[in-house]
Amino acid sequence: MKYSIIIPVFNSENTIERCLKSLDNITTTSNISFEVIMVNDGSTDATLSIIENFKNQSNVNLNIKSVDNGGPSRARNIGISIVSEEADFIFFMDADDEVSSDLLLEADEFFEKNNDLNLAMIKAYYDGDFERPHRLNQRFDDYESRIDILQSPEKIQYYTWGVFIRHDLLKGEEALRFNESMDFWEDALFINQLIMKEVQYGLLHNPYYLYHRDQDSSLIKTAWYKQSRYTPLIESGYLELIRVSESIFGYVIPYIQFLVVYHYKLFAFQRFNKIAMKKLNKNKQRKFLNKSHYLFKFIDDEQILKLGTKWYIIEYLLKLKHGNNVAKKIIRKNRPPIEEEALSINEVMRNGRYITIKGEFKSERYSIKEDDEIYIKHRKGIAQGSKFESEGKALKVFDLYVYDSRYNVFTITFPITLAYHYAIIHHDVYNGYKNELALFSIKDLMNLSKIHS
Structure with a gap:
């Protein structure tokens, strides 16, 4: 098989060398035929000079195309238009990123076994100031070799880099191209139009893509x-x-x-x-x-x-869709029980034969409701319960108010009895949940480190 790697470049003099080096490393691990198409999108720095020097010194089959600046979508489309007719697959990269040296070896092996697939993704990792695995790598956890989007709708794809696309899908005047009027999310639009037409895509588990991201180029700043x-x-x-x-x-x-x-x-x-x-x-x-x-x-x-995100975000999205009243009913019905790990006891006071506990629930998944209760259970019965003092921290998201469920404070006072063991119980009155969140003795209570917190 033959591969064509398309890379749009613009003023990348500080990052292009690591990209070029990773491509050169591919030639040291295999004899698989591939070309690199670099579309110089009107760079005004030393980018072009660096690329030309690399071409003269490397074994990589490098095709340089210089054009007036028109943005990454136009540059990618120009790259597609000059891909060699013999190329079986197209692979997109960004100019400041890297790929593992086994990229094409693994791709060859994969597509020989799965020759009915026209799309395949590799794992991605952030490099630079945000070094970590990409969240979409979760798709690889089940060791599947292919994904059917109708069967696994949560296994989504947003980016074009790190994706193998069979050349035949992009041949012809009517074939799909990047939307050149968009300067954000154009790659997500492009790849998901292809994914919907194909329904299935493959997963290559060994090769990886290093996506370089630093503070100056983060989404917050751009x-x-x-x-x-x-x-x-x-x-x-x-x-x-x-x-x-x-x-x-x-x-x-x-x-x-x-x-x-x-x-x-x-x-x-x-x-x-x-x-x-x-x-x-x-x-x-x-x-x-x-x-x-x-x-x-x-x-x-x-x-x-x-x-699977914070409940105040889910609350906001449901309110956006349905309005406040309907959203509240849906939330009450579907909110999961509070996690045991959410309990935090902040202060314990003893006054004669009574104990007062001040604490809070810090939960990402659960928002306390107005009729929720907290109480102490012991072998002789249930001590006096308490409502929560707040339903959370109010947050405004555009024109709607939601509650951050990480700030739910309670105070409860109960008598010291002959019972040795006590339990803190959270009662979700609306849904009927009763969760035992901590088991302790009075001695434990005076030593907070022994209580789950």
């Missing part, structure tokens, strides 16, 4: 300050994928619903929402929220509830 990150993203990104899904399948498949809501949830993160509130004036906020309300007509509650 994309969140662009107007294209808001209403245009909904219109040209989310809703376009919904339209494609309806065109192919006749409905919005759960894969697209989950992909959209998984990405949209970032708007509810406080650090990003604060930027949005400053960036968008009142009219633009109103337009964004109106378009968001329309978007969520296509999203089932199930996709919101299975996000």
